[in-house]
Amino acid sequence: MEGKNMFIYSNMDKDNKPLLLTGHHGEISAMTFGKLNGPVLLCSASPDYIIVWDIELCRRRTQEGKVAAGTVIGTLLGEVVHLSFCFSDERVAVCSGSTLYILSSKRHEVIFTFTNHLGPLTSAEFCPWNKDILVTTSEDRTFKVLDLKTEAVCYQSFVLSGSPLLSVFFLEENRHLITGSTDGQLWCFSVPDDNKCHLVTKMDLQKMEKRHVQHQGTVSDQAGFTEHLTEDKVETSKPVLKMASCSSLIDTNNEHKRDNSWLCIGSSDGLYVVELATSELLTAFYFKDYPILSISMAGSWSISPVWNDSMVFLVSSLFTPCVALLELRMCVLRSTLVCGEGFSVFPSSPPVFESSLSAELKRKEPEYPKKKGGIKEQPLVFHSKVKSSGYTSAPRSTMFSPKTNIQKNPSSKKANKNTGSLLRDYPADSAAPTIPQTHLSVAKKAVHCLQYSGDGKQILCGLGDSSVLLSKSSLTGNPTVYTGHDKPVGSVSWSLNRQWWLSASEDRSLRIWTHDSPEPAIIMGDSMFSKPVRSAQFYYLDKFLLLASGPSLYLYLYNVDITRDNIKRYQQRSVVKLAKCLTSATDITALSAINDFFSYIVLACGSDRSIKVFDMNRGCLASAIPDAQSRAVHCITQNKGSMFSTQAPDSYNLFLTSAVTDGVKMWDLRSLRCVRRYENHLNRCHPCTAAISPCGRFIASGSEDNCAYVYDIRSSSYLHKLQKHSDTVLSVAFNPATPQLLTGTMDGKLRLFQSSSAARLSLDTSAVHMASPK
Structure with a gap:
């Protein structure tokens, strides 16, 4: 473009003479090519004319010695700043001042005029999956979604920035739109069928550039970036x-x-x-x-x-x-x-000889009191009055007579009916659990943590009133309450055999409980740890206790002995032994490890916003991800699956981290890179947790807007927003056996959600039981 004229060059043949197009009387301010693969169309605009050119037709006319001409589709529309073809090249969007014109690309016709923006327009783009939808941006710092069929505004954004919006772009694969401003900020919105846009994520080019340079491993890159900043002296914006x-x-x-x-x-x-x-x-x-x-x-x-x-x-x-x-x-x-060689949760070699994972706990044999003297001989005496001896009764002629009139035990039928609610195999194609099923008020304190047992029949709740709640997964019946901690319980964990479980508290203690006793079998306290136990779990197929306190990562061997002496009933017969202790530079805020199968990898998050990868086979820090999130990570969750579901082996290398004000990030252990972010939920001050479904298709997260959010693991926009919670949703957990989601709130309430497929299955099962003859 040069003043009033345009030159068309060929990328394939640079030596060929350019095609000259003339026809405008004023300075050309905007141009755009058509979007079809057929005839190449070019639209150009000046204050006097808007012209559409057929490039091949103009080239043939020039070769014939004639003057190339186009079709005038608009006149005297003012200074045009933006042009855009629709995807069929039948319409052209023209931005001039604060007015949007929709023109026909084949004749001089104004199809639609729009003047609802408060400032000059900067861009307008047609939606690729809906020909009647168009999005406009303006200097009034908002964008609008227009329905050209009804000539109405479907959605108007809030004021996004202090700077004008410059451009907009559609992502057809995810059905997202992205808009950018003059100060380098970008907003990504999802566009559902009703065109009511939802914010997915917000980006800033300057902040992303700084993080990118900080993650570079070479000094030369950082030196170059510092030089780049000092050259400008003043931080300049990066307009999109x-x-x-x-x-x-x-x-x-x-x-x-x-x-x-x-x-x-x-x-x-x-x-x-x-x-x-x-x-x-x-x-x-x-x-x-x-x-x-x-x-x-x-x-x-x-x-x-x-x-x-x-x-x-x-x-x-x-x-x-x-x-x-x-x-x-x-x-x-x-x-x-x-990048370099990554890691995997699956071990590639057996434990080394000096590995702490090979340690064994030597169990002491019980000592019996020795009797003084030898065993005295006692005479054998037959008592004729003892009927159980059998010597005085007549011999039995019939040894066995079966009972044929026995009725079926109704309790067994009831048990079979109850077990029907849990599926044998977790349905891989089930919908996300979004239908409210039941709720339970457990306490007036916050529900800090939740965990299902491996069979999905029981649930553990760590509460803010320093107690642990054991309930059925259906939230029916009276739950069992275990007390003993002095401060809120921040971590609970089931053993793989489901015979015992542990709880860790802010009171710097850890306790292991069993089903048949209200008293813990193991108490790890009494100044064993200098700081609160932030995270604790069973590890390496229940062989070890893994916990973090302050900057230290502890690995304990243990033996749970449930026998008690009636005389010395308060004497702890169970034993624990320290197998390994690893220390990091900063306090550990959260940790995670696989217990369902042998794995050497332990993931720990530090107060310095880093993620550390520990190799427990070699007993060392294998790698670290600095500045993983903008705040310290308060929750880390691995994709552990369940014994009812099957996933691809590589999917077990995915894990989630949650941080206040920074959303949820999904990481790949093989590359130690963040592969996706989830930011639709609200998390500004409370440690809301996240969880991965057993099928590996969904992610659930708590939120401070009294909702729980369910994401598709492949998309950054949320699928469902589970509302009607009474307070901030702090904790979430998926049932490993059936498509159910359990949420815990700040005010001590539990809510159970199930999928539509599970709801239909339960209704069908109920109908069958009602129709069956008694």
Whole structure:
């Protein structure tokens, strides 16, 4: 574009003479190409005309010696700042001042006019999956979703920023829209069928850039970044001028799949590639690093779709009459993800000889009191009056007579009926548990932690009133209360054999309980730990106790002895023995490890916002992820599955972390990278927990808006919002045997949710029992 004229160049043949298009009387302010793969259309705008050009037709007319001409579709609409074709190239959206015009691309016709924005428009884009939906952005710092069929506003956003919104982009695969502002902030919204947008995540280019440089391992990169900041002296904004998806299709077993969720962002100082699943900067290309471009600041960007594993960018300079054509290959981006050898929860070798996992606890044999002297001989005496001796009764002629009139035990029928509620196999294709089933008020204190037993029949609740509650998973009957702690219970854990369980409290003690005794079998306290026990669990198929207190990670061997001496009933016969103690630089705030099978990996989160990977086989710190979240992690949850479900082996390497004000992140242990973020729930001050369903398809999280959120593990936007809780939802837990979700609130209430498939199954089962003859 040069004043009133336009030059069309060919990317395939750079030596070919450009095509000259003339027809505008004023300065051209906006241009855009059509989106169909058929005839290439170009729309250009000036204050006097808006013209649509057929490039091939114009090229043929030029070759014939005629003047290339286009179709005028609008006149005297003012200074146009943005043009956009619909996906069928039949309509054109024109932004001029605070007015939006929808024009026909084939004739001079104004289809629709919209003037509801309070400031000048900056962009307008058509929805790719609904031809009648269009989104506009404005300098009034809002965007609007318009229904062109009804000519009504479906959704109007709140004021997103203190700076004007510049651009908008649709992600058809996830049905998301992303809008960016002049100060480098981006907002990602989900667009449901009713077009009522929900905020998925918010990003800031400057913050992402700083985190990206901090995670770089080389000193040269950090030095270059420091030099980049000192050159500017004043922190400049990074306007979001243009956005495009750079996800490409790859062939896997003759199937086409998208290999990433990357977003290219053209800004004034360079090109940024953001990984949308994690809201993190993948890489950045700065103009200052390429002096041959002669572009220091970009004024506009034009980005082509991915073709032949590459993308083409057309960049115009802001201060000089210069245009640059850039090409980015996808293989360059993929190479940035290549990292060193990762980890796995599955052991690849047996324990080493000196491993603490090979330690054994030597059990003491019970000592019996020795009798003085030898055993005295006693005469054998037959008492004729003792009927049980059998010597005085007549011999039996009939040894066995079966009872044929015995009735079935009604209690066994009732037991079979009750066990029918738990499924034999967890349904892998079941819907998320969202239907309220029952609720229970357990205390007036907060429910800090929940855990189901391995068979899904019982539930443990750690309460804020320093007690532990044991209840049926159906929340029926009277629960059993275990007391003994002096402060709130922050961690509970079932043993794999479900014979005992443990509880850890802020009172710096740990207790192991059994079913048949109100008194703990093991008490670990009495100044054993200098700080509260933050997390504790059974580990290595119930062989060890794993717990964290302060900066130390403890591994204890133990033996639970439930026998008691009536004389010395308060004497603890169970024993514990320290097998290993590992110390980190900062206090451990949460930990997690697999107990259902042998695993050497223990994950621990520190108060320095890091995630540490401990190898208990070698007894050392294997790796660490610095600054994993903006706040210290208060909850870490691994994908442990259950004995009722089956998942792909690699899925067990996924784990979640939760931090206040920073949402939930999902990590991959193999690469030690964050692979997705979940931020729809509200978590500003309370330690709300998260959980993964046994099928590995759903994620549940507590929230401070008196709701629980259920996410699809593959999408950052939530599936369901479970409302009508009476207070902040602190803890969540999935039933390992059936599609059920249990939530615990700040005011001590439990709510049970089930899936629609489980509800239909229970109704069908009830109907069968009612119809069956008695």
